[in-house]
Amino acid sequence: MTTLAIEAHNLGKHYKETTALSDLSLQVEPQQIYALLGPNGAGKTTTLSILTTLLPPSSGTARVAGFDVVQQAHEVRRRIGVTFQEIVLDRDLTGRQVLDIHGQLYRLGKAERTRRISELVTLVQLEDAIDRDIKTYSGGMKRRLELARGLMTNPEILFLDEPTQGLDPQNRVGIWDYIRTLNREHNLTVLLTTHYMEEAEALAHRVGIIDHGTMVAEGTPAGLVASLGTELIRVQGSGDTAHFIKTITTMPFVLRVDQDQQQGAIQIYVDNSTRRLLDVVQMAGSNGMRVDDISIARPTLGDAFLHYTGRGLRDA
Amino acid sequence: MYATYVIWAKHMHKFSRSTEEAMGLALQSVMWVVLFGVGMRGLVGDVGGNDYMSYMLPGIIALSALGGAVGGGLILLDERLRGITKEYLVAPIPRLSILLGNAASTATKALFQALLMLLVGLLMGARLAGNPAGWLAALVLVALFALGFSGLALAIAAQSRSIMGYHGMIFLFNLPILFASNALYPLDVLPSWMQVVVLFNPTTYLIDATRALAFGTPATLPLLLSAVVVLSLAIGGVGLAYGSFQSALKRNM
Numbered sequence: 001m002t003t004l005a006i007e008a009h010n011l012g013k014h015y016k017e018t019t020a021l022s023d024l025s026l027q028v029e030p031q032q033i034y035a036l037l038g039p040n041g042a043g044k045t046t047t048l049s050i051l052t053t054l055l056p057p058s059s060g061t062a063r064v065a066g067f068d069v070v071q072q073a074h075e076v077r078r079r080i081g082v083t084f085q086e087i088v089l090d091r092d093l094t095g096r097q098v099l100d101i102h103g104q105l106y107r108l109g110k111a112e113r114t115r116r117i118s119e120l121v122t123l124v125q126l127e128d129a130i131d132r133d134i135k136t137y138s139g140g141m142k143r144r145l146e147l148a149r150g151l152m153t154n155p156e157i158l159f160l161d162e163p164t165q166g167l168d169p170q171n172r173v174g175i176w177d178y179i180r181t182l183n184r185e186h187n188l189t190v191l192l193t194t195h196y197m198e199e200a201e202a203l204a205h206r207v208g209i210i211d212h213g214t215m216v217a218e219g220t221p222a223g224l225v226a227s228l229g230t231e232l233i234r235v236q237g238s239g240d241t242a243h244f245i246k247t248i249t250t251m252p253f254v255l256r257v258d259q260d261q262q263q264g265a266i267q268i269y270v271d272n273s274t275r276r277l278l279d280v281v282q283m284a285g286s287n288g289m290r291v292d293d294i295s296i297a298r299p300t301l302g303d304a305f306l307h308y309t310g311r312g313l314r315d316a
Numbered sequence: 317m318y319a320t321y322v323i324w325a326k327h328m329h330k331f332s333r334s335t336e337e338a339m340g341l342a343l344q345s346v347m348w349v350v351l352f353g354v355g356m357r358g359l360v361g362d363v364g365g366n367d368y369m370s371y372m373l374p375g376i377i378a379l380s381a382l383g384g385a386v387g388g389g390l391i392l393l394d395e396r397l398r399g400i401t402k403e404y405l406v407a408p409i410p411r412l413s414i415l416l417g418n419a420a421s422t423a424t425k426a427l428f429q430a431l432l433m434l435l436v437g438l439l440m441g442a443r444l445a446g447n448p449a450g451w452l453a454a455l456v457l458v459a460l461f462a463l464g465f466s467g468l469a470l471a472i473a474a475q476s477r478s479i480m481g482y483h484g485m486i487f488l489f490n491l492p493i494l495f496a497s498n499a500l501y502p503l504d505v506l507p508s509w510m511q512v513v514v515l516f517n518p519t520t521y522l523i524d525a526t527r528a529l530a531f532g533t534p535a536t537l538p539l540l541l542s543a544v545v546v547l548s549l550a551i552g553g554v555g556l557a558y559g560s561f562q563s564a565l566k567r568n569m
Contacts, residue, residue, distance in 0.1 A: 093329075
Protein backbone atom coordinates (compact mmCIF):
# COMPACT_ATOMS: atom_id res chain seq x y z
CA MET A 1 0.00 0.00 0.00
CA THR A 2 1.40 3.38 -0.92
CA THR A 3 1.12 6.16 1.63
CA LEU A 4 -1.11 9.04 0.73
CA ALA A 5 0.61 12.38 0.16
CA ILE A 6 -2.02 14.15 2.22
CA GLU A 7 -4.73 12.72 4.40
CA ALA A 8 -6.99 14.65 6.72
CA HIS A 9 -9.61 13.10 8.96
CA ASN A 10 -12.49 15.07 10.44
CA LEU A 11 -10.55 18.31 10.76
CA GLY A 12 -12.24 21.05 12.77
CA LYS A 13 -11.13 24.54 13.72
CA HIS A 14 -13.24 26.51 16.13
CA TYR A 15 -12.73 29.99 17.44
CA LYS A 16 -14.61 31.64 20.28
CA GLU A 17 -17.41 32.92 18.10
CA THR A 18 -16.95 31.23 14.77
CA THR A 19 -16.31 27.84 13.28
CA ALA A 20 -13.86 27.98 10.42
CA LEU A 21 -13.81 24.27 9.71
CA SER A 22 -16.02 21.42 10.79
CA ASP A 23 -15.39 17.80 10.06
CA LEU A 24 -13.37 18.09 6.89
CA SER A 25 -11.76 14.96 5.45
CA LEU A 26 -9.52 14.85 2.45
CA GLN A 27 -7.15 12.49 0.68
CA VAL A 28 -4.56 13.32 -1.94
CA GLU A 29 -2.62 10.62 -3.76
CA PRO A 30 1.06 11.12 -4.47
CA GLN A 31 1.81 12.98 -7.71
CA GLN A 32 -1.69 14.30 -7.95
CA ILE A 33 -2.76 17.88 -8.49
CA TYR A 34 -5.68 18.47 -6.17
CA ALA A 35 -7.75 21.66 -6.23
CA LEU A 36 -9.81 22.83 -3.30
CA LEU A 37 -12.68 24.95 -4.53
CA GLY A 38 -14.92 26.99 -2.33
CA PRO A 39 -16.54 30.38 -1.91
CA ASN A 40 -14.82 33.04 0.19
CA GLY A 41 -14.76 32.04 3.81
CA ALA A 42 -15.50 28.39 3.08
CA GLY A 43 -12.42 27.22 4.97
CA LYS A 44 -9.87 26.76 2.18
CA THR A 45 -7.13 28.83 3.77
CA THR A 46 -7.79 27.37 7.22
CA THR A 47 -7.43 23.88 5.74
CA LEU A 48 -4.17 24.86 4.12
CA SER A 49 -2.91 26.50 7.31
CA ILE A 50 -3.53 23.29 9.25
CA LEU A 51 -1.91 21.09 6.61
CA THR A 52 1.15 23.37 6.43
CA THR A 53 1.52 23.32 10.27
CA LEU A 54 0.73 27.01 10.67
CA LEU A 55 -2.36 26.36 12.73
CA PRO A 56 -3.16 23.47 15.06
CA PRO A 57 -6.59 21.89 14.40
CA SER A 58 -9.18 22.02 17.19
CA SER A 59 -10.20 18.46 16.34
CA GLY A 60 -9.30 15.73 13.90
CA THR A 61 -5.94 14.63 12.55
CA ALA A 62 -3.92 15.16 9.40
CA ARG A 63 -0.83 13.58 7.91
CA VAL A 64 1.31 15.15 5.23
CA ALA A 65 4.01 13.08 3.49
CA GLY A 66 3.26 10.41 6.08
CA PHE A 67 3.88 12.64 9.12
CA ASP A 68 1.41 14.03 11.62
CA VAL A 69 1.03 17.79 11.22
CA VAL A 70 0.93 18.38 14.97
CA GLN A 71 3.18 15.71 16.47
CA GLN A 72 5.75 15.67 13.67
CA ALA A 73 5.43 19.22 12.39
CA HIS A 74 9.17 19.53 11.89
CA GLU A 75 9.28 16.52 9.53
CA VAL A 76 6.30 17.90 7.61
CA ARG A 77 7.96 21.31 7.25
CA ARG A 78 11.08 19.75 5.79
CA ARG A 79 9.06 18.18 2.98
CA ILE A 80 6.68 20.88 1.88
CA GLY A 81 6.80 24.10 -0.10
CA VAL A 82 4.17 26.76 0.47
CA THR A 83 2.92 29.93 -1.13
CA PHE A 84 0.39 32.07 0.68
CA GLN A 85 -2.72 33.86 -0.45
CA GLU A 86 -1.25 37.29 0.09
CA ILE A 87 2.10 38.19 -1.39
CA VAL A 88 4.68 37.65 1.30
CA LEU A 89 7.96 39.15 0.19
CA ASP A 90 10.47 41.57 1.65
CA ARG A 91 10.31 44.57 -0.63
CA ASP A 92 13.83 45.69 0.16
CA LEU A 93 15.58 42.49 -0.86
CA THR A 94 16.41 41.30 -4.35
CA GLY A 95 14.76 38.19 -5.76
CA ARG A 96 18.04 36.32 -5.47
CA GLN A 97 18.42 37.28 -1.80
CA VAL A 98 14.91 36.06 -1.03
CA LEU A 99 15.62 32.68 -2.59
CA ASP A 100 19.05 32.45 -1.00
CA ILE A 101 17.83 33.30 2.52
CA HIS A 102 15.02 30.80 2.09
CA GLY A 103 17.54 28.12 1.13
CA GLN A 104 19.65 29.00 4.16
CA LEU A 105 16.68 28.58 6.49
CA TYR A 106 16.42 25.00 5.19
CA ARG A 107 20.19 24.60 5.54
CA LEU A 108 20.96 24.04 1.89
CA GLY A 109 24.66 24.39 1.11
CA LYS A 110 26.02 27.32 -0.87
CA ALA A 111 26.61 25.33 -4.07
CA GLU A 112 23.17 23.74 -3.87
CA ARG A 113 21.52 27.13 -3.39
CA THR A 114 23.30 28.64 -6.36
CA ARG A 115 22.31 25.69 -8.54
CA ARG A 116 18.66 25.71 -7.45
CA ILE A 117 18.37 29.47 -7.92
CA SER A 118 19.65 29.33 -11.48
CA GLU A 119 17.30 26.42 -12.34
CA LEU A 120 14.26 28.04 -10.83
CA VAL A 121 14.91 31.49 -12.20
CA THR A 122 14.92 29.92 -15.65
CA LEU A 123 11.74 27.99 -14.93
CA VAL A 124 9.76 31.03 -13.79
CA GLN A 125 11.42 33.33 -16.34
CA LEU A 126 12.84 35.90 -13.98
CA GLU A 127 16.38 35.92 -15.40
CA ASP A 128 16.42 39.67 -16.03
CA ALA A 129 14.87 40.74 -12.76
CA ILE A 130 16.40 38.39 -10.21
CA ASP A 131 19.03 40.87 -9.00
CA ARG A 132 16.64 43.78 -8.73
CA ASP A 133 14.85 44.89 -5.58
CA ILE A 134 11.43 43.28 -5.24
CA LYS A 135 9.75 46.65 -4.96
CA THR A 136 10.34 47.04 -8.70
CA TYR A 137 8.48 43.78 -9.50
CA SER A 138 4.99 43.57 -10.97
CA GLY A 139 2.33 41.44 -9.28
CA GLY A 140 2.93 38.58 -11.70
CA MET A 141 6.68 38.63 -11.13
CA LYS A 142 6.15 38.53 -7.37
CA ARG A 143 3.89 35.49 -7.71
CA ARG A 144 6.43 33.75 -9.90
CA LEU A 145 9.19 34.53 -7.42
CA GLU A 146 7.06 33.13 -4.60
CA LEU A 147 6.47 29.98 -6.59
CA ALA A 148 10.23 29.67 -7.07
CA ARG A 149 10.73 30.17 -3.34
CA GLY A 150 8.22 27.43 -2.57
CA LEU A 151 10.18 25.12 -4.88
CA MET A 152 13.62 26.19 -3.66
CA THR A 153 13.98 23.33 -1.21
CA ASN A 154 12.80 20.65 -3.63
CA PRO A 155 9.63 19.78 -1.71
CA GLU A 156 7.66 16.56 -2.08
CA ILE A 157 4.39 18.42 -1.75
CA LEU A 158 3.61 21.95 -2.82
CA PHE A 159 0.78 23.97 -1.26
CA LEU A 160 -0.49 26.94 -3.22
CA ASP A 161 -3.13 29.24 -1.77
CA GLU A 162 -4.85 30.98 -4.71
CA PRO A 163 -1.68 31.04 -6.79
CA THR A 164 -3.00 33.15 -9.65
CA GLN A 165 -5.26 35.58 -7.82
CA GLY A 166 -5.17 39.00 -9.41
CA LEU A 167 -2.90 37.99 -12.30
CA ASP A 168 -3.27 38.78 -15.98
CA PRO A 169 -4.07 35.87 -18.35
CA GLN A 170 -0.45 35.60 -19.52
CA ASN A 171 0.91 35.17 -16.00
CA ARG A 172 -1.94 32.85 -15.11
CA VAL A 173 -1.31 30.51 -18.02
CA GLY A 174 2.42 30.75 -17.32
CA ILE A 175 1.97 29.61 -13.74
CA TRP A 176 -0.30 26.77 -14.84
CA ASP A 177 2.43 25.62 -17.20
CA TYR A 178 5.06 25.62 -14.46
CA ILE A 179 2.79 23.64 -12.17
CA ARG A 180 2.01 21.06 -14.83
CA THR A 181 5.67 20.72 -15.77
CA LEU A 182 6.71 20.21 -12.16
CA ASN A 183 3.98 17.68 -11.60
CA ARG A 184 4.82 15.71 -14.75
CA GLU A 185 8.59 15.85 -14.74
CA HIS A 186 9.38 15.99 -11.03
CA ASN A 187 6.47 13.96 -9.66
CA LEU A 188 5.47 16.83 -7.44
CA THR A 189 2.22 16.55 -5.52
CA VAL A 190 0.28 19.82 -5.51
CA LEU A 191 -2.60 20.97 -3.34
CA LEU A 192 -3.99 24.30 -4.44
CA THR A 193 -6.97 26.41 -3.55
CA THR A 194 -8.76 28.55 -6.05
CA HIS A 195 -12.09 29.99 -6.89
CA TYR A 196 -11.36 30.10 -10.59
CA MET A 197 -13.19 27.20 -12.20
CA GLU A 198 -11.00 27.25 -15.29
CA GLU A 199 -7.96 26.93 -13.08
CA ALA A 200 -9.29 23.77 -11.49
CA GLU A 201 -10.32 22.41 -14.88
CA ALA A 202 -6.95 23.23 -16.43
CA LEU A 203 -4.82 21.76 -13.68
CA ALA A 204 -6.49 19.42 -11.29
CA HIS A 205 -6.71 15.65 -11.40
CA ARG A 206 -9.13 15.84 -8.53
CA VAL A 207 -11.32 18.59 -7.17
CA GLY A 208 -12.84 18.99 -3.73
CA ILE A 209 -15.60 21.51 -3.23
CA ILE A 210 -15.82 22.85 0.30
CA ASP A 211 -18.41 25.08 1.84
CA HIS A 212 -19.18 26.14 5.41
CA GLY A 213 -16.06 24.35 6.56
CA THR A 214 -16.87 20.94 5.22
CA MET A 215 -16.40 18.92 2.03
CA VAL A 216 -19.60 18.99 0.00
CA ALA A 217 -18.47 17.17 -3.14
CA GLU A 218 -15.35 15.54 -4.47
CA GLY A 219 -14.22 13.90 -7.67
CA THR A 220 -12.50 14.46 -10.98
CA PRO A 221 -13.56 17.68 -12.73
CA ALA A 222 -15.38 15.60 -15.37
CA GLY A 223 -16.96 13.38 -12.75
CA LEU A 224 -18.33 16.33 -10.80
CA VAL A 225 -19.86 17.76 -13.92
CA ALA A 226 -21.32 14.38 -14.91
CA SER A 227 -22.86 13.99 -11.46
CA LEU A 228 -25.18 16.85 -12.33
CA GLY A 229 -26.64 15.02 -15.33
CA THR A 230 -25.44 14.99 -18.86
CA GLU A 231 -27.12 18.09 -20.20
CA LEU A 232 -28.75 21.21 -18.99
CA ILE A 233 -31.78 23.30 -19.94
CA ARG A 234 -31.92 26.81 -18.48
CA VAL A 235 -35.33 28.40 -18.23
CA GLN A 236 -36.02 31.97 -17.30
CA GLY A 237 -39.64 32.88 -16.75
CA SER A 238 -42.35 34.42 -14.67
CA GLY A 239 -45.60 33.19 -13.19
CA ASP A 240 -46.07 30.16 -11.01
CA THR A 241 -42.48 28.96 -11.06
CA ALA A 242 -42.80 27.01 -7.83
CA HIS A 243 -45.52 24.82 -9.25
CA PHE A 244 -43.57 24.31 -12.44
CA ILE A 245 -40.49 23.22 -10.53
CA LYS A 246 -42.52 20.84 -8.43
CA THR A 247 -44.02 19.17 -11.45
CA ILE A 248 -40.91 18.99 -13.57
CA THR A 249 -38.90 17.45 -10.74
CA THR A 250 -41.14 14.39 -10.82
CA MET A 251 -40.48 13.67 -14.51
CA PRO A 252 -38.42 10.53 -15.13
CA PHE A 253 -36.00 12.20 -17.56
CA VAL A 254 -35.16 14.99 -15.09
CA LEU A 255 -32.13 14.28 -12.93
CA ARG A 256 -31.98 17.43 -10.87
CA VAL A 257 -33.44 20.95 -10.70
CA ASP A 258 -31.70 24.03 -9.27
CA GLN A 259 -33.15 27.48 -8.93
CA ASP A 260 -31.20 30.67 -8.81
CA GLN A 261 -32.77 32.70 -6.01
CA GLN A 262 -31.69 36.13 -7.26
CA GLN A 263 -32.37 35.92 -10.95
CA GLY A 264 -35.07 33.29 -10.94
CA ALA A 265 -33.36 31.14 -13.58
CA ILE A 266 -34.23 27.46 -13.32
CA GLN A 267 -31.65 24.89 -14.30
CA ILE A 268 -32.99 21.51 -15.31
CA TYR A 269 -30.47 18.71 -15.67
CA VAL A 270 -31.80 16.11 -18.13
CA ASP A 271 -30.59 13.04 -19.98
CA ASN A 272 -30.85 14.67 -23.40
CA SER A 273 -31.54 18.37 -23.73
CA THR A 274 -32.55 18.60 -27.39
CA ARG A 275 -35.04 15.76 -27.07
CA ARG A 276 -36.54 17.13 -23.83
CA LEU A 277 -36.69 20.78 -24.77
CA LEU A 278 -40.22 20.59 -26.13
CA ASP A 279 -41.43 18.66 -23.07
CA VAL A 280 -40.06 21.35 -20.82
CA VAL A 281 -41.67 24.19 -22.75
CA GLN A 282 -45.05 22.42 -22.80
CA MET A 283 -44.88 21.65 -19.14
CA ALA A 284 -44.12 25.30 -18.36
CA GLY A 285 -47.17 26.38 -20.34
CA SER A 286 -49.51 23.93 -18.71
CA ASN A 287 -48.29 24.89 -15.22
CA GLY A 288 -48.95 28.60 -15.39
CA MET A 289 -45.45 29.74 -16.16
CA ARG A 290 -44.52 32.09 -18.96
CA VAL A 291 -41.14 31.33 -20.51
CA ASP A 292 -39.06 34.44 -21.26
CA ASP A 293 -35.86 32.74 -22.24
CA ILE A 294 -34.69 29.18 -22.66
CA SER A 295 -31.27 27.82 -23.51
CA ILE A 296 -29.45 24.55 -23.77
CA ALA A 297 -26.00 24.08 -22.31
CA ARG A 298 -23.56 21.47 -21.20
CA PRO A 299 -22.96 21.81 -17.47
CA THR A 300 -19.52 23.13 -16.53
CA LEU A 301 -17.52 22.82 -13.36
CA GLY A 302 -18.89 26.25 -12.53
CA ASP A 303 -22.42 24.83 -12.61
CA ALA A 304 -21.32 22.01 -10.35
CA PHE A 305 -19.72 24.52 -7.99
CA LEU A 306 -22.87 26.63 -7.81
CA HIS A 307 -25.01 23.56 -7.44
CA TYR A 308 -23.07 22.38 -4.39
CA THR A 309 -22.44 25.74 -2.77
CA GLY A 310 -25.57 27.69 -3.71
CA ARG A 311 -25.69 31.22 -4.96
CA GLY A 312 -25.90 33.22 -1.76
CA LEU A 313 -23.17 35.81 -1.32
CA ARG A 314 -20.63 35.05 1.37
CA ASP A 315 -19.33 37.37 4.00
CA ALA A 316 -15.77 36.25 4.28
CA MET B 317 20.44 27.99 16.10
CA TYR B 318 21.69 28.49 12.58
CA ALA B 319 18.27 29.94 11.70
CA THR B 320 18.79 32.65 14.34
CA TYR B 321 21.93 33.63 12.53
CA VAL B 322 20.18 33.65 9.12
CA ILE B 323 17.39 35.87 10.40
CA TRP B 324 19.83 38.13 12.25
CA ALA B 325 21.93 38.46 9.09
CA LYS B 326 18.86 39.32 7.05
CA HIS B 327 17.86 42.09 9.46
CA MET B 328 21.40 43.43 9.58
CA HIS B 329 21.58 43.41 5.80
CA LYS B 330 18.34 45.35 5.56
CA PHE B 331 19.59 47.74 8.25
CA SER B 332 22.85 48.37 6.42
CA ARG B 333 20.92 49.13 3.24
CA SER B 334 18.43 51.40 4.90
CA THR B 335 20.32 54.67 5.21
CA GLU B 336 17.27 56.36 6.73
CA GLU B 337 17.14 53.98 9.68
CA ALA B 338 20.91 54.03 10.22
CA MET B 339 21.19 57.80 9.95
CA GLY B 340 18.15 58.25 12.19
CA LEU B 341 19.67 56.10 14.90
CA ALA B 342 23.06 57.82 14.64
CA LEU B 343 21.64 61.34 14.68
CA GLN B 344 19.36 60.51 17.59
CA SER B 345 22.34 59.33 19.60
CA VAL B 346 24.42 62.35 18.77
CA MET B 347 21.61 64.76 19.55
CA TRP B 348 20.89 63.22 22.92
CA VAL B 349 24.50 63.48 23.96
CA VAL B 350 25.12 66.92 22.55
CA LEU B 351 21.86 68.75 23.24
CA PHE B 352 20.68 67.10 26.41
CA GLY B 353 24.08 66.38 27.87
CA VAL B 354 25.53 69.81 27.28
CA GLY B 355 22.44 71.61 28.53
CA MET B 356 22.16 69.59 31.70
CA ARG B 357 25.86 69.81 32.38
CA GLY B 358 25.59 73.58 32.64
CA LEU B 359 22.80 73.16 35.15
CA VAL B 360 24.17 70.36 37.28
CA GLY B 361 27.93 70.31 37.30
CA ASP B 362 29.27 67.28 39.16
CA VAL B 363 27.34 64.25 40.37
CA GLY B 364 28.81 61.57 42.59
CA GLY B 365 32.35 62.82 42.09
CA ASN B 366 32.14 62.71 38.30
CA ASP B 367 31.16 65.27 35.69
CA TYR B 368 27.56 65.16 34.52
CA MET B 369 28.44 64.06 31.00
CA SER B 370 30.03 60.86 32.33
CA TYR B 371 27.14 60.52 34.75
CA MET B 372 24.34 60.67 32.24
CA LEU B 373 25.93 58.79 29.34
CA PRO B 374 24.94 55.35 30.71
CA GLY B 375 21.39 56.64 31.17
CA ILE B 376 20.96 57.82 27.63
CA ILE B 377 22.65 54.70 26.30
CA ALA B 378 20.03 52.67 28.18
CA LEU B 379 17.35 54.93 26.77
CA SER B 380 18.57 54.40 23.23
CA ALA B 381 18.62 50.64 23.83
CA LEU B 382 14.97 50.94 24.84
CA GLY B 383 14.24 52.84 21.65
CA GLY B 384 16.01 50.08 19.73
CA ALA B 385 13.88 47.45 21.44
CA VAL B 386 10.73 49.28 20.40
CA GLY B 387 12.04 49.30 16.83
CA GLY B 388 12.78 45.57 17.00
CA GLY B 389 9.24 44.85 18.12
CA LEU B 390 8.00 47.00 15.29
CA ILE B 391 9.95 44.89 12.79
CA LEU B 392 8.31 41.72 14.09
CA LEU B 393 4.89 43.35 14.08
CA ASP B 394 5.38 44.58 10.54
CA GLU B 395 6.56 41.15 9.36
CA ARG B 396 3.62 39.59 11.15
CA LEU B 397 1.00 41.95 9.74
CA ARG B 398 2.41 41.56 6.24
CA GLY B 399 2.59 37.79 6.60
CA ILE B 400 6.36 37.49 6.23
CA THR B 401 6.51 35.61 9.52
CA LYS B 402 4.67 32.76 7.82
CA GLU B 403 7.70 32.05 5.67
CA TYR B 404 9.63 31.31 8.87
CA LEU B 405 6.75 29.42 10.41
CA VAL B 406 6.47 26.83 7.64
CA ALA B 407 10.24 26.35 7.61
CA PRO B 408 11.81 23.57 9.68
CA ILE B 409 13.31 25.96 12.23
CA PRO B 410 12.60 26.43 15.94
CA ARG B 411 10.00 29.12 16.71
CA LEU B 412 12.40 30.60 19.23
CA SER B 413 14.99 31.32 16.55
CA ILE B 414 12.56 33.75 14.88
CA LEU B 415 12.46 35.79 18.08
CA LEU B 416 16.12 35.39 18.88
CA GLY B 417 17.09 36.50 15.38
CA ASN B 418 15.04 39.62 15.85
CA ALA B 419 16.24 40.32 19.40
CA ALA B 420 19.86 39.70 18.43
CA SER B 421 19.70 42.20 15.60
CA THR B 422 18.09 44.70 17.97
CA ALA B 423 20.87 44.19 20.48
CA THR B 424 23.48 44.57 17.75
CA LYS B 425 22.00 47.88 16.69
CA ALA B 426 21.84 49.00 20.33
CA LEU B 427 25.53 48.19 20.68
CA PHE B 428 26.41 50.25 17.61
CA GLN B 429 24.44 53.09 19.06
CA ALA B 430 26.05 52.74 22.47
CA LEU B 431 29.50 52.85 20.92
CA LEU B 432 28.63 55.91 18.91
CA MET B 433 27.22 57.71 21.96
CA LEU B 434 30.26 56.78 23.93
CA LEU B 435 32.48 58.25 21.25
CA VAL B 436 30.54 61.50 21.05
CA GLY B 437 30.36 61.64 24.83
CA LEU B 438 34.13 61.33 25.06
CA LEU B 439 34.55 64.13 22.57
CA MET B 440 32.21 66.20 24.71
CA GLY B 441 34.37 65.66 27.75
CA ALA B 442 33.17 62.44 29.42
CA ARG B 443 35.95 60.50 31.10
CA LEU B 444 36.19 56.72 30.93
CA ALA B 445 37.53 54.53 33.71
CA GLY B 446 41.02 53.16 33.14
CA ASN B 447 40.17 49.51 32.71
CA PRO B 448 39.10 48.29 29.25
CA ALA B 449 37.75 45.08 30.78
CA GLY B 450 35.21 47.28 32.56
CA TRP B 451 34.18 48.88 29.26
CA LEU B 452 33.66 45.48 27.73
CA ALA B 453 31.65 44.24 30.70
CA ALA B 454 29.48 47.35 30.45
CA LEU B 455 28.83 46.71 26.76
CA VAL B 456 27.86 43.11 27.51
CA LEU B 457 25.37 44.40 30.06
CA VAL B 458 23.98 46.90 27.55
CA ALA B 459 23.54 44.07 25.01
CA LEU B 460 21.76 41.88 27.58
CA PHE B 461 19.56 44.80 28.59
CA ALA B 462 18.63 45.42 24.95
CA LEU B 463 17.89 41.70 24.55
CA GLY B 464 15.62 41.75 27.59
CA PHE B 465 13.64 44.75 26.51
CA SER B 466 13.38 43.52 22.93
CA GLY B 467 11.82 40.46 24.51
CA LEU B 468 9.19 42.61 26.20
CA ALA B 469 8.60 44.58 23.01
CA LEU B 470 8.33 41.33 21.01
CA ALA B 471 5.86 39.93 23.53
CA ILE B 472 3.63 42.92 22.87
CA ALA B 473 4.29 42.88 19.12
CA ALA B 474 3.25 39.21 18.93
CA GLN B 475 -0.20 40.11 20.25
CA SER B 476 -0.86 43.57 18.81
CA ARG B 477 -3.38 43.90 16.04
CA SER B 478 -2.06 47.13 14.62
CA ILE B 479 0.94 49.45 14.67
CA MET B 480 -1.11 52.04 16.55
CA GLY B 481 -2.09 49.61 19.28
CA TYR B 482 1.52 48.56 19.65
CA HIS B 483 2.71 52.13 20.09
CA GLY B 484 0.03 52.76 22.69
CA MET B 485 1.18 49.78 24.75
CA ILE B 486 4.85 50.62 24.34
CA PHE B 487 4.36 54.22 25.40
CA LEU B 488 2.82 52.99 28.63
CA PHE B 489 6.00 51.32 29.75
CA ASN B 490 8.62 53.40 27.98
CA LEU B 491 8.21 56.66 29.85
CA PRO B 492 8.27 55.41 33.46
CA ILE B 493 11.28 53.26 32.63
CA LEU B 494 13.31 56.37 31.87
CA PHE B 495 12.06 58.70 34.57
CA ALA B 496 11.53 56.17 37.33
CA SER B 497 15.18 55.27 37.23
CA ASN B 498 18.53 56.71 38.17
CA ALA B 499 19.22 57.69 34.55
CA LEU B 500 19.12 61.44 35.06
CA TYR B 501 19.44 61.90 38.81
CA PRO B 502 21.15 59.98 41.62
CA LEU B 503 19.13 57.67 43.85
CA ASP B 504 19.79 59.55 47.08
CA VAL B 505 18.14 62.81 45.95
CA LEU B 506 14.82 61.02 45.44
CA PRO B 507 12.03 60.78 48.06
CA SER B 508 11.90 57.35 49.60
CA TRP B 509 8.68 56.21 47.89
CA MET B 510 10.26 56.93 44.53
CA GLN B 511 13.44 55.15 45.54
CA VAL B 512 11.35 52.04 46.01
CA VAL B 513 9.85 52.42 42.55
CA VAL B 514 13.24 53.06 41.04
CA LEU B 515 14.67 49.95 42.65
CA PHE B 516 12.01 47.87 40.92
CA ASN B 517 13.17 49.16 37.57
CA PRO B 518 15.89 46.97 36.02
CA THR B 519 17.20 50.00 34.11
CA THR B 520 18.51 51.36 37.41
CA TYR B 521 20.77 48.35 37.81
CA LEU B 522 22.12 48.53 34.28
CA ILE B 523 22.91 52.21 34.66
CA ASP B 524 24.51 51.87 38.05
CA ALA B 525 26.72 49.01 36.89
CA THR B 526 27.67 50.77 33.65
CA ARG B 527 28.65 53.88 35.58
CA ALA B 528 30.83 51.87 37.89
CA LEU B 529 32.39 49.65 35.21
CA ALA B 530 32.99 52.11 32.42
CA PHE B 531 33.18 55.51 34.07
CA GLY B 532 34.61 54.82 37.49
CA THR B 533 31.68 56.32 39.40
CA PRO B 534 31.44 54.42 42.71
CA ALA B 535 28.62 51.86 42.53
CA THR B 536 25.63 52.59 44.73
CA LEU B 537 24.27 49.05 44.30
CA PRO B 538 26.24 45.79 44.51
CA LEU B 539 27.72 45.05 41.07
CA LEU B 540 26.92 41.37 41.24
CA LEU B 541 23.28 42.12 42.03
CA SER B 542 23.12 44.48 39.05
CA ALA B 543 24.59 41.83 36.77
CA VAL B 544 22.09 39.25 38.03
CA VAL B 545 19.17 41.63 37.53
CA VAL B 546 20.19 42.48 33.96
CA LEU B 547 20.77 38.81 33.12
CA SER B 548 17.39 37.87 34.59
CA LEU B 549 15.80 40.63 32.53
CA ALA B 550 17.33 39.19 29.37
CA ILE B 551 16.18 35.64 30.14
CA GLY B 552 12.78 36.76 31.39
CA GLY B 553 12.20 39.06 28.42
CA VAL B 554 12.97 36.38 25.86
CA GLY B 555 10.90 33.87 27.82
CA LEU B 556 7.95 36.23 27.87
CA ALA B 557 8.28 36.87 24.14
CA TYR B 558 8.32 33.12 23.50
CA GLY B 559 5.20 32.52 25.59
CA SER B 560 3.37 35.37 23.95
CA PHE B 561 4.40 34.24 20.46
CA GLN B 562 3.34 30.64 21.09
CA SER B 563 -0.06 31.68 22.36
CA ALA B 564 -0.54 33.97 19.36
CA LEU B 565 0.33 31.08 17.02
CA LYS B 566 -2.51 28.97 18.37
CA ARG B 567 -4.98 31.51 17.05
CA ASN B 568 -3.72 32.87 13.80
CA MET B 569 -0.78 34.98 12.80
